Amino acid sequence: MQIINGKETALEIRKELAQAVASRKAAGKKIPHLAAILVGNDGGSMTYVGAKVKACEEIGFESTLIRFEDSITEEELLNKVNELNLDQEIDGFIVQLPLPAHIDEKKITLAIDPKKDVDGFHPENLGNMVLDLPGFLPATPAGIIELLRRYNIETSGKNCVVVGRSHIVGMPVSIMLGRNTNPGNCTVTLAHSRTQNLEELCANADILIAAIGKPLFIKENMVKEGAVVIDVGTTRVPDASKKSGFRLRGDVDYDNVAEKCSFITPVPGGVGPMTIASLMMNTLRAMELNGK
Template identity: 65%
Template sequence: MQLLDGKATARSIKDEIADEVQLMKKGGLREPHLVAVLVGHDGGSESYVAYKIKDCEEVGFKSSLIRYEDDVTEEELLKCVDKLNNDPDVDGFIVQLPLPKHISEEKVTLAIDPAKDVDGFHPQNVGQMTMGLPAFVSATPQGIMELIKRYNIETSGKHVVVLGRSNIVGRPMSILLSLKSNPGNATVTVCHSRTRNLKEICLQADILIAALGSPHFVTAEMVKEGAVVIDVGTTRLPSDKTKSGFKLTGDVVFDEVAPKAAYITPVPGGVGPMTRASLLINTLKAAKSRM
C-alpha cells in the first residue's frame, strides 16, 4: 500500500507556483490577485477561506476578503459580483458556498464572469470541461486528477467507480476520467443513493472514488485487492481527542481498506490540500490569460 500524500504534493505545487510568480514579478508583471467573498459565519466556510488566504500569501499572490453578514440581500451580493467582474485588478474570485437560503446560489454562480470563475462552477466552464476544451475545472476534481498524474497511476482502460453524483465532485470527476486525455480514457461508473448492487459494482473498481459525505461508508468488503482508493469525504465528527472537539472523517474506513489498496488517500492530508492547491492553479491561469 502506498499513501497518496496530498499534503506533500500540494506543497510541491505551491513551490512551483511561487517560482512562477517570482518570474512574473521580475518581468515587470504584477502578482495574481484572488478575492474571496464570504457571507455569514459558517465555521467550515470561515476555516476554508482562511486557508485560501494563507495559501495565497505562501505563493506570493495578492488576496482580498470581502465579508457580508447573513442578512445581506441578493441584490447587494450580485452588485458585488458585478463589481469584481469589472475590476481589472482582480484575476479571479470565489463566492464561498453555502449561501443563506434567501440568496439563489444559481443566480450568483451565473452572474460570475467565466473568465474569473476560478471555482469552475459556471456552466460555461463546466460545458467546456465536458467537451475537453480549456476551462477552469472545479478544484476538487482537478486536484484529484493532479494527484493521479503525479503518482503515475494508470487510468487508461481502467474501470473507475465514482460514489456520488454532485455537480462539484462526482459528476465532473466522472467526465474528466472518461475524456481522451492522460489521466483519462477510463470506463466510468457513477453510483448514487438509488444504485442497486452497490457492493458488487465497487468490487469491480480498479479505481474507487468515494465522494458521498457519508463517514465510514466504504468498508474493506467493498474494495478489491490492489485497487486505488481516493477518499473525498470530510465529515466533522465529535472527538474528545482533539483540541477543536471534532475530527475530520472520510467516507472510507481507512484502517480496514488500506491493507487491500495499492494506493489510498488519508483524511485529512489527502484530497483536501489538493483542492486548495487547485484554486491556486486556476488563479495563476486566470492571471496569465488576463496579462
C-alpha cells in the same frame, strides 16, 4: 500499499507557483490576485477560506477576503459579484458554498464572469470541460487528476466508480476520468443514493472515488484487492480528545480498507490540500489568459 500524500504534492505545486510569481515580480509584471466571498459563520467554510488566503500569502499572491452576514440579500451579493467581475485588479474569485437558503446558488454561479471563475463552476467552464476546450476545471476534480498524474497511476481502460454526483465533485470528476486524455480513458460508473447493488459495484472498481459526505461509508467489503481509493469526504465529527472539539473524517473506513489498496488518499492530507493548490493554479492561469 502506497499512501497518496496530497499535502506534500500540494506543497510541491505551491513551490512551483511561488517561483512563477517570483519571476513575474522580477519582470515587473502583475501579481495574481484571488478574492473570496464568504457569507455567514459556518466553521468549516471559515477554515477552508482561511486556508485559501493563507496559501495565497505563502505563494506570494495577493488575496482579498470579503465577508457578509447570513442576512445579506441575493441582490447585494449579485452586486458584489458584478463589482468583482469588473475589477481589473482581481484576476479570479470564488463564492464559498453553501450559501444561505434564501440565496439561489445557481443564480450567483451564473453571474460570475467565466474568465474569473477559478472554481470552474460556471456552465461555460463545465461545457468547455465536456467538449475538451480550454477553460477552468473545477478545483477538487482537477486536484484528483493531478494526484493520479503525479503518482503515475494507470487509468486507461480501468473501471472507475465515483460515488456521489454533486456538481462540484462527483459529476465533473466522472466526466474528466471518462475523457480521452491522460489521466482519463476510464470506464466510469457514477453512483448515487438511488444506485442499486452499490456494494458489489464498488467491489469491482479498479479506481474508487468517494464523494458522499458520510463518514466511514466505504467499508472493506466494498473495495477490491489492489484498488486505487480516492477519499474526497471531509466531515467534521465531534471528538472530545481534540482541542478543536472535532476531527475530520473521510468517506472511507481507512483503517480497515488501506491494506487492500494499491494507493489510497488519507483524510486529512489527501484531496483537500490539492483543491486549494488547483485553485491557485487556476488563478495564475486566469491572469495569464486575461493577458496580464
